[in-house]
Amino acid sequence: MTYRMMPESTDFVFDGLESTIRSKLPKGSEFRDSRIVPIAFGLKSFEVMIVATDEEGVADRVEGALASIDGIQSVEATETTLL
Secondary structure (H helix, E strand, O other): OEEEEEEOOOOOOOOOHHHHHHHHOOOOEEEEEEEEEEEEOOEEEEEEEEEEOOOOOHHHHHHHHHHOOOOEEEEEEEEOOOO
8 A cells, every 4th residue: 555644844854754654553564665755845745655464444544553643734545456
């Protein structure tokens, strides 16, 4: 699953975000990759790829964990696929 995380402001510091994500992910999910994507006018998003088991509710738990990170305004699933 790939998620787009939007920060609350252009002042958001992305340093340490990857380790925060790893610590908040629920059981059955694993961090795979990430990248910072410029949007416009200094605003950037953080796209993260998570691999998770194919069980009911895991996508909602992952999205909730990502949304609970301080400074993150919104989280959107941009791609979901089976491996």
